[in-house]
Amino acid sequence: MLEKIEIHGLRHFEKYCVKTNGLTVFFGKNGTGKSSIATAFRLLSAIAARSLADWTEVFSNTGALFHFGPEETKEIILSVKRGKESYSVTLAQDPKDSSRLILRREKLVIPHHTDNTQFETIEVKTGERESIFGVPMDGKTHDVYPLMQEMSRWWIGSLLPAAIRSPEKNDTGRVLYPTGKNLEACLIYLAENSPEAFQKITQAVTEIEPEFISFVVIQEGTEKFLRWESKKRPVLMPAQYFSEGTLRTLCYAVLFVSDDLPEAVVIDDIETALDEEHILVLMRLAADAGKRTNLILTTRSETVAKCAGPALMQI
Template sequence: MITRLQLSGYKSIKNLDIRLESINILLGSNGVGKSNFISLFSLLRNLYQSNFQNYVEIKGGADSLLHFGRKHTSNIGIDICFGSENNDKNRFIVDIEAAQDSFILKSIDTAFKPVTNWHYNYFESNVRESNFANIRSGQAYYVNDYLQEFDVYHFHDTGDQSPMKGKCNIDDNYRLKRDGSNLAAFLYYLKKRHFKHFKRIEMTIRSIAPFFDRFDLKPNRLNEQKIQLEWKEKGFPDAYFDSYHLSDGTLRFICLATLLMQPEPPKTIIIDEPELGLHPVAVNKLASLIRKISSKSQVIVSTQSINLIDNFEPENIIVTDRKDNSSTFRRLNSDELSSWLEEYTLGDIWGKNLFGAQPYNNI
């Protein structure tokens, strides 16, 4: 898992050095920097896939990614440690330098610590796109194992044109996509190859949506290469229901349950505000799924939900604030809140503004 993250010069984050645990719930109001922290993993994903320059252009160029733009910042520094608990074993180090309205990857290095000292390997320098994903030897082999799974899951788009509502290729089932666009194909794969996990997902959905009976997944009769999310409602075995008949919250929860209950989840699961549109009962169930999956996958979540944080320990919560025009990140400590926790929940304490994570005011 990621054990330590150091970041400089990125968006609202001037300098960051934080240790990560199995569960990391980023708590804060709008505009304090939660989404910027989460978006770093999208940047790394595109860098890894040799799509870095296109990503920078889509995001508005170098000025939009540098801390207060090129006039104030010239480089983005990323240093990620991987290991177990407090044992840092591998590092991925990137220095990104502004060049006109884009960037040059000034250096991409790795490091390995067998006992006490770090041993560095230098892979690439002064390139526009990285070839790191194709390096399958030495230290890059171990680091690649983590980088290839960095994805930010974002199931917010549930409108009529949402990709998760339409038909998808039935063979597009290697992994659940970050926007849920292959949800039907992935669930169909689980039904055929991991039936116990599939039935557990159905049971979990029924626990928050009593009208739901089961999925009715099968290839499209007119084009067997396509599949769509179809299901049955209790008491209406002959009626037809698809994703357009689901509420936004139920559809999002199906995506979340599928992501967190699959048999071989990603090593790192990153979700941006998963509580949006969910009933409080569904939020509590989501928290339970996060706690369970954290025994084998690291979870990083951004949230503004009182209901969600009430399900976790203070040490699971990273308070996100703004100070001196920069985002700050601080993990809570049970000892510091012990007297308050005797009578109040974490959500209550947050509402009393006793540990920050409140709306940013720089006046």
């Protein structure tokens, strides 16, 4: 199980340690570094998945990643501890292209492949843009280091309302996308394969939507659709017709009740577009999810902070 992430030289943090122990809620005002915690997880997951170049292209300004800028802070160091295994990486701006990052150094400590009681340390100076330990691009798993594979599966939320309202048609629904695009597929999957989890979601919607009666799965030819029955409207409604707050709540609820959670789930500003009723429902589900995975939330909401209880970390 993931134990901690150490951050050196990243955005707000000259030095900081994120300890993970089930549900952890970081509470603070704007500018205190909450989003920098999510950024550390995103960076590490992108490195493990061999998509660092794609991530930095989306981020667009790598100079903003360095504490006081790349002229003052020459390197970013991120470290992961997971049981007896560990991984650390040193990042720097590419001297030939300031819009890109390079991996200056990597160090991986893992069980020796012939004896799990012994550990080997592999340290390399790469100067490359992608991890030599990362998940192979061809998807084969026989050469994948388990720690890196797990890091590549971390769920770091970036829900996009437009994506949620444009459902993915060709998806199994087993794992919610961080954008929320396959929400409908996930709800259908749970309705058909996990009645107990689906009942929790139905109950959550009942608490926050006065019009809601129940969900209905409709099959038309080979395609299935999710609809909901309203107390006021005579026709069944698509899930995408819920408000943004309810759609976000649904996405997080689907994630929290999933039986296939990655070892780290990170949600930055979980309170976005949610009112107090949404938050109360979600935090109840989050407390249960925190028993099965490391759930890291950041927030400015007093309500979220109050619900967090002993999981609260002031930042």
